[in-house]
Amino acid sequence: xxxxxxxxxxxxxxxxxxxxxxxxxxxxxxxxxxxxxxxxxxxxxxxxxxxxxxxxxxxxxxxxxxxxxxxxxxxxxxxxxxxxxxxxxxxxxxx
Numbered sequence: 001x002x003x004x005x006x007x008x009x010x011x012x013x014x015x016x017x018x019x020x021x022x023x024x025x026x027x028x029x030x031x032x033x034x035x036x037x038x039x040x041x042x043x044x045x046x047x048x049x050x051x052x053x054x055x056x057x058x059x060x061x062x063x064x065x066x067x068x069x070x071x072x073x074x075x076x077x078x079x080x081x082x083x084x085x086x087x088x089x090x091x092x093x094x095x
Contacts, residue, residue, distance in 0.1 A: 033095060035088075035092060036091060036092070036095065038091060039088045039091050039092055042084050042087055042088050042091075043084070043085070043088050045084055046077055046080065046081040046084055049077050049080075050074070050077050053073075057069060057070050057073040058070060
């Protein structure tokens with residue numbers, strides 16, 4: 001009886017994967033870099049666009065894609081934020 005671990009007579013080889021793979025061993029601390037100014041600026045764009053631009057989009061009259069303008073503005077930022085964060089990620093990954 002094989003115990004349900006594959007075909008009978010075939011051995012399963014287990015390998016271990018180190019949880020921390022840093023140069024210098026397990027007791028070293030990871031290096032944390034400060035984000036670049038461009039990354040911080042791009043990350044602040046959605047925050048400023050949503051919070052400090054209320055007087056610009058606080059109206060209902062123009063409709064965009066069938067939505068009132070204020071709802072369209074919020075939905076647009078919900079779509080733009082991940083795109084900007086993806087750009088920030090790529091900038092920081094290169095560093």
